[in-house]
Amino acid sequence: MERRAEAISQLRRGVLEFCVLALLREGERYSFDLVRALGDVEELVTSEGTLYPLLGRLRREGLVDSRWRESASGPPRRYYRITHAGDAALETFTHQWGRFRDSVDMLMNLGATT
């Protein structure tokens, strides 16, 4: 049971970075809004705080970049946006994910009807 739970957790972790990139496709976003938007999606994130290290990794890999803006009401706010490399990675994933999802769905449905 433990191993299966870990497998699901890994699957979630694997797709999460592309969900971040997808949310940034429309334009730059304040990190809090980004994190909350992902946290609001069911089954995706258990601890919203773990998204900050993920954003850091995406930054270091050049898939997103960021800038700080002063805020009148609190600490400075960090804004993120997607880069060309991020766009390319997202496009590749979208293509692969579609095929992956269809294949898994096909097998799941087969199992359900027999």
Next chain:
Amino acid sequence: MTARRLHPLAEDYLRRLRRAGSDLAPERLRELLLEIEGYLADAIPPGASDDEALEALERLGPPGDVLEAERPGSATPDTDRRGTREWAAVILLPLGGFVFGVGWIIGLVLLWSSRLWTVRDKLIGTLIIPGGLATAVMVALLGAVGTAETQECGGVATQLNATTGAVIKRGSMHCTTTGAPSAATTAFHIALAVALLLGPILSAVYLARRAGRPASLTLRGAPLVGGGVWSP
């Protein structure tokens, strides 16, 4: 910079995060704290109750979870992934041949079972040079035997008068030397020795470097959109 104070529970959370994350690189920890502070400032409005603050902290997750995601090794693509298997292979391939040849074979098994090398890398590791440096030593020993000069000497002994000791007939001695290598052969042997010695060393260095390359190499150095205040 902070225009208002955070909720006491949020302040306490940041303190725990700072303490538990003291092993992180200072710059990483500073950035993480700044972002989490921003999260707490927005998630817990001024005058929020303890219950509201706790609810926000629950969504954020315990400091341990956040730090676990930040620490290298948690699927960080730019960490060095070379483990015992890879280092053992890199050492055994050039040197393992001296251990009755078995060491090289173990190195070979480790090389082919690692996922950090491509088939091309593995072929290079296998073919340059089978047996590693021990092959160079073997070839050198065999070469020494095969090309050794042989000198054959023959002749007749000096004949002396048995009673007077006077020389009757002076003897003669002549030697012939065979097997002395020509200049071209010598040059070939030197080139072969250099290749056999350098091959395994360069091959091991190449494998060590290839295994150490980051998984996301192709994403590195990608042009960043815009400049100015935007930074990766």
